[in-house]
Amino acid sequence: MHIRQEDSERHVLSVTVTNEAGILARIAGLFSARGYNIESLTVADVSADHKVSRITIVTNGPPRVIDQIIAQLDRLVPVHKVTDLTEIGPFVERELALVKVAGTGEARIEALRLADVFRAKVVDTTLESFIFEITGPSSKVDTFVGLMRELGLVEVGRTGVVGMLRGTAA
Amino acid sequence: MAERSGADILVQCLLDLGVDTVFGYPGGAVLPIYDTIYDHQKIKHILVRHEQAAAHAAEGYARSTGKPGVVLVTSGPGATNAITGITDALMDSIPMVVITGQVATHLIGTDAFQEADTVGLTRHCTKHNYLVKSPAELAGTVHEAFHIATSGRPGPVVIDIPKDVQVATAAYEKPTLNAHPSYRPQTEPDAEMIDKAIALILQSERPILYTGGGIINSGPAASEALRALADMLGAPVTSTLMGLGAFPASSPQWLGMLGMHGTYEANFAMNKADLILALGARFDDRVTGRLDAFAPLSKKVHVDIDRGSINKIIPIDVPVVADAGRAIEAIIAGLKARGYKKPDYSDWWSRIEEWRARKSLDYVEGGEEIMPQRAIAELYKATRDRDTIITTEVGQHQMWAAQHFHFDEPNKWLTSGGLGTMGYGFPAAIGAQLGNPDSLVIDVAGDASIQMNIQELGTVIQYSLPVKIFILNNEYMGMVRQWQELTYESRYSHSYSDSLPDFVKLAEAYGATGIRIETMDELIPGIRRMIDTPGPVVVDCRVAKLSNCFPMIPSGAAHTDMLLDPSQVSGTMDDEARALV
Numbered sequence: 001m002h003i004r005q006e007d008s009e010r011h012v013l014s015v016t017v018t019n020e021a022g023i024l025a026r027i028a029g030l031f032s033a034r035g036y037n038i039e040s041l042t043v044a045d046v047s048a049d050h051k052v053s054r055i056t057i058v059t060n061g062p063p064r065v066i067d068q069i070i071a072q073l074d075r076l077v078p079v080h081k082v083t084d085l086t087e088i089g090p091f092v093e094r095e096l097a098l099v100k101v102a103g104t105g106e107a108r109i110e111a112l113r114l115a116d117v118f119r120a121k122v123v124d125t126t127l128e129s130f131i132f133e134i135t136g137p138s139s140k141v142d143t144f145v146g147l148m149r150e151l152g153l154v155e156v157g158r159t160g161v162v163g164m165l166r167g168t169a170a
Numbered sequence: 171m172a173e174r175s176g177a178d179i180l181v182q183c184l185l186d187l188g189v190d191t192v193f194g195y196p197g198g199a200v201l202p203i204y205d206t207i208y209d210h211q212k213i214k215h216i217l218v219r220h221e222q223a224a225a226h227a228a229e230g231y232a233r234s235t236g237k238p239g240v241v242l243v244t245s246g247p248g249a250t251n252a253i254t255g256i257t258d259a260l261m262d263s264i265p266m267v268v269i270t271g272q273v274a275t276h277l278i279g280t281d282a283f284q285e286a287d288t289v290g291l292t293r294h295c296t297k298h299n300y301l302v303k304s305p306a307e308l309a310g311t312v313h314e315a316f317h318i319a320t321s322g323r324p325g326p327v328v329i330d331i332p333k334d335v336q337v338a339t340a341a342y343e344k345p346t347l348n349a350h351p352s353y354r355p356q357t358e359p360d361a362e363m364i365d366k367a368i369a370l371i372l373q374s375e376r377p378i379l380y381t382g383g384g385i386i387n388s389g390p391a392a393s394e395a396l397r398a399l400a401d402m403l404g405a406p407v408t409s410t411l412m413g414l415g416a417f418p419a420s421s422p423q424w425l426g427m428l429g430m431h432g433t434y435e436a437n438f439a440m441n442k443a444d445l446i447l448a449l450g451a452r453f454d455d456r457v458t459g460r461l462d463a464f465a466p467l468s469k470k471v472h473v474d475i476d477r478g479s480i481n482k483i484i485p486i487d488v489p490v491v492a493d494a495g496r497a498i499e500a501i502i503a504g505l506k507a508r509g510y511k512k513p514d515y516s517d518w519w520s521r522i523e524e525w526r527a528r529k530s531l532d533y534v535e536g537g538e539e540i541m542p543q544r545a546i547a548e549l550y551k552a553t554r555d556r557d558t559i560i561t562t563e564v565g566q567h568q569m570w571a572a573q574h575f576h577f578d579e580p581n582k583w584l585t586s587g588g589l590g591t592m593g594y595g596f597p598a599a600i601g602a603q604l605g606n607p608d609s610l611v612i613d614v615a616g617d618a619s620i621q622m623n624i625q626e627l628g629t630v631i632q633y634s635l636p637v638k639i640f641i642l643n644n645e646y647m648g649m650v651r652q653w654q655e656l657t658y659e660s661r662y663s664h665s666y667s668d669s670l671p672d673f674v675k676l677a678e679a680y681g682a683t684g685i686r687i688e689t690m691d692e693l694i695p696g697i698r699r700m701i702d703t704p705g706p707v708v709v710d711c712r713v714a715k716l717s718n719c720f721p722m723i724p725s726g727a728a729h730t731d732m733l734l735d736p737s738q739v740s741g742t743m744d745d746e747a748r749a750l751v
Contacts, residue, residue, distance in 0.1 A: 018352055021301065026293055033294045064481065071478040077298040077318060080352040 006062040010039070011086040012093055012163045013070065015055040018078040019045055026076060027055060036069050037061060040095075040138075040160030052080065056162045058138075085163045093163045097141045102129040103152030111151040118144045129154070173339035176305035176331065177202040180269070181210060183312040186344060189240050190214060191231060191604055193224040197244025198284060199271030202336035204242075216604060216633060219625040221248050223597035225255020225326075226623070229264045230601030233584045234559055234609075236389060238265040238319050239601060245271045246284030249330075250291065254591060256326045257295040261588025262412060263387055265324035267315050268292075274334040275303060288330045297325030303332070305340035313345050322355025323476040324387055355475065359492035359500050366488045367447070367471045368504045374445035374469075376518045377405040380428065380457075383412030383587065384450015384475060384494040386580045392416070392495025393580045396449065399498050402505060404512045406522055408436040410451050412587040415577035425522070426531070429457040430723050431569040434530035437721075437729040439522055440465050448472045450494035453483040454588070463728030473497040530721045530734055531573050538689050542567065542642045542713040545693060546574035546614065549640060552697045558582065559602045559611045563595040563619030566648035569719045571614040593622030599637045600629055610638070610701065617643040617667050627680035630706040638700050639708045641673060644715045652718045657725075657743040677708035687711040 017023050024043055031038050039058040046054040059069060066084070073082045085091040099120070101111045108128075115122065115132050118140065124131035134144050138161055145156055174182070180203060184192070193216045196204045207215055218224040221243045228239025239259075243252050249270040259266045273282040289301045298318050300311050308331070315327040371377065379400055385392045393416045400407050400423055407417045408428040417424060426433035428440055440446065446468045451457070453472075458464040464484060471488040472480050480489040490497050533543045546567075560575055561584040562568040568585055577583050584602055586594035599613040613620075620641055630637050650665040674684030683703050687696035687710070700707045722733045724743065 018350060022289060022293065025290070029294055068478065068482055071480070071482075075323075075476060075478050077350050077353045 008037075008060040008062060009066070009086075010058065010060045011066050011084055012091065012161060013057045013059065013073070014083040014085055014163055015057060015073055016080040017053050017055060018080065019047070019051055019053045020078055023053070023078050024055075026078070027057075027073070030072055030076065031059075031069075034068075034072060036065065040158075042160040042162055056160070058161050083165070085165060088165060090166045091163050092166060093137045093161055094135055095138050095141050095159055095161045096133065096135045097145065097156060097158040098123070099132045099134060099145060099148055099156050100129060100154040101132065101148050101152045102154050104128055107151045111148060114144070114147050114151070120144065172342075174342045175202065175206070175337060175339050176302075176308050177206040177336040179305060179308045179340065179342050180312060180331065180336070181206045181213070182342065183309050184240065185210070185212060187313065187316050188237075191216060192240045192242050193218055193227040193231070193601065194242030195221050195224060195244065195248060197248050197271065199245035199273060199333045200242060200248075200269075200336070202333065203269070203271070203331075214604075215242070216600070216629065218597065218600075219628050220623065221251035222254050222593065223600070223623050223626050223629070225252045225266070225268065226258065226591070226594050226597035227601035227604075228266050228268075229255065229259050229262070229594070230561060230584050230598030231605045232264050232266055232601070233386075233598070234581050234602040235605035236581065237605070238267055238316060241266065241268040243268070243270055244284065245273055245288065246286045248284075249286055249288040253291060253295060254589075256292060256328065258586055258589040258591045258594060259326040260295050260297065262586065263324050263383060264326065265320040266326040267319050268326060268328045270328060270330045271336070272301070272330045272332040275332045276334070278332065288328065292328045295326070296328050297323075299328040299330065301330045301332075302335055305335050305338045308335065308340070309342060309345045310348060313347050314349050317347055317349050318353060322357070356477070356491045357475065357493040357496055359473070359490050359497040361500075363488055363490045364497070364500045364504050367490060367501060368508065370445055370469050370471060370488060371403070371447070371501070371505070372508075372510075375515070376443045377403060377445040377447065377515075378439050378443040379403075379405055379407040379417075379447050379449060380409070380440065380451055381407060381413045381416055381449045382410040382451025384473070385413055385416040388450065388493050388495035390580060392450070392493075392498065395495050395498040395502065399502055402502060402510065402512065404515055406439050406519075408432070408440065410454065410457055410587070411572055411585060413451060414572060414583045415580045418578040419576035420578050425526070427572055429454075430459070431573065431719055431721065433573075434528045434721055434732060434734065435522055435525035437723065437732060438525045441467075441729040442521065443468045446470045448474075449498060450474065452479040455483070458483060459723045460726055460728045463730070465729075528734065530732075533717075533720075539714040540687070540690055540693055540711065542570050542644065542717050543574050544690075545640075545642060545687075545711050545713055546570050548693055549612070549614070549697055550575045552694070552701060553610060553612070557606075557609045559584065559599075559606060559609050561585065561595040561599040561602060561611070561613045563613070563615045563622070564590045564592045564649075565616045565619055566644075566652065566717075566719045567614055567616040567619070567642040569649075570642070575614075592619040596620060596623050596626050596637070596639060599639075600626060600635055603635045603637050604633075611636075612638045612640055615639055615641045616648060617641055617645060617670055617673075618647040620673075621671075624676070627677065627682055627706065627708075631681045635706060636704060637706050639706075640700065641708065641710050642713050643670070643673070643710050644713050644717065645670060646715065648717075649719070651716075655718065659742060673708050673710035677706075682706040682708055685709045
């Protein structure tokens, strides 16, 4: 017999939670316990009184599973609100990456030229390397990193996605 | 304000919350709490023989009284032993608060003696859990824990209290409940969804009420509402294992339990219905069988207090997130407001009566051997006029009890449904007996299951609890053996109960009464003697060894592919079905 697979779609979820011990383990553990996917997960305190954190989760799964993920997150006691940015949309999605590239000569010049095209900033440089800071949707970061692989990529650090609905509504 | 120790604050909170019974086992990390309860007469502490039993006893207490069960155990092994019971309570939505001792805060994370990461271990088998790091936080936490355990979809909550927090002092003021601002269970149904549900009811020609444990959890008013709704509609009613008793088995509208070992009429009615009203039931895989063949002709209304249960397994037409009782009351009110008159379902009923005429629960008898179904039927006859509470372990005996013991009232049937925990029934009976001192509490057990918590005989003797254990002894892990017969060509790999103890002598060794029933002649007098004997009794009822539990929907099969008797068994199964179990 074979295990059946269903078609997946990518969703960006924004989750506001009470900022308490173990909350990240609770959320991450829910995903592993129920077999849901996490593409990226970011978390940071976003309130003046440090009581509320915002977690952005990029996940993928069939629509039925996405609906379950939202329901299962929502029933956790410290979860205030789950917003499916992909479903409600339109939304802004940003990710920041630091990309270190080493090389000399033509490759080094080409890297700098492409960085300019992608509006990446140089945040560190030696005679033989750059660290670029690039911000954008994950797809843009993916493309930039892909190009840099050809030009002496040393390492990449990515923050994971944060997202927010366009317009006035929270 | 005078300061009080953490242990003192905890016990004060338990008193304020109306806790009268705690099931526990002492150990190093809870000594300060045990020292405090030593002085309190109002809280009855029941010393179990194993922490798993403390959790199951608390479940039995909760399920039979509607009040939360309370457990007190030590750190490390105390907490880990309780985890099976905690998980069981999560799966069956039982309100429970488990207080665990923890090593002192400065020792946490150092692999200290009897240290375990209790909040880490119980994070996914509790509704919520806490590590309390200061005595000042304790009172608010305990009150919130009880609120969370008992409201919304009930469940277990763990409070882990380091030993130094039990000893340290803090100012104490009786807290006002200040629950998490993010915790807002939805209990009132959405009016628009109720209207949609009513519209489907008005169109339906073949409705069925599929009820579950949510009705029991909602309280006696929900069972009353269910009876009123069934009466109004004149529709058939079936129930999950967990929901038995919410609707009276003596009603002509009752079809019996549905699902893997449900009746022919219940499963066929589900399959052929044009409207399913799912009330506090969650479309468990034991109920649905093969998903693509489950109730293919019906619209589905699903009432559940947990939004996560809706659309999890089966696509739903009308989702109603609400307390089951409140939703049923709203449906009744809506029907009345529309001047609803009971429709003519006689065509529907005549089809149901044809299915019922198959008498799917019948079994073949003859000879000296006691059929296990007969033993349950006689137990029912002998106890039906009393206030009887039945608990079970897990396996064939559990299904036979569900099929052949008939419940007319809620909170009288305590069984491990979701987790399927062998060893549940005896400690659950202890909890039920403590919560209902005047009831006749019987644990229907199997010879294998009962050994999983047999040590609790010590507890029933210590507290003079007249719990009766009725063992259907077939010298097998019967359900495992049945599956091996059906799907693995009768290769009985490790399912024979070798080296069984002499249960009569075992009972006597603890100071209880033991009774052996071996022949049909002894069955009725033996049951009579069990009931009439004061104090705890263990009955070793020897039953036919190779009986199987029918009817049965094999794993991976549709409701309509039901096996009614052994002649239909092939002894093999394809890999897809084997993988489903």
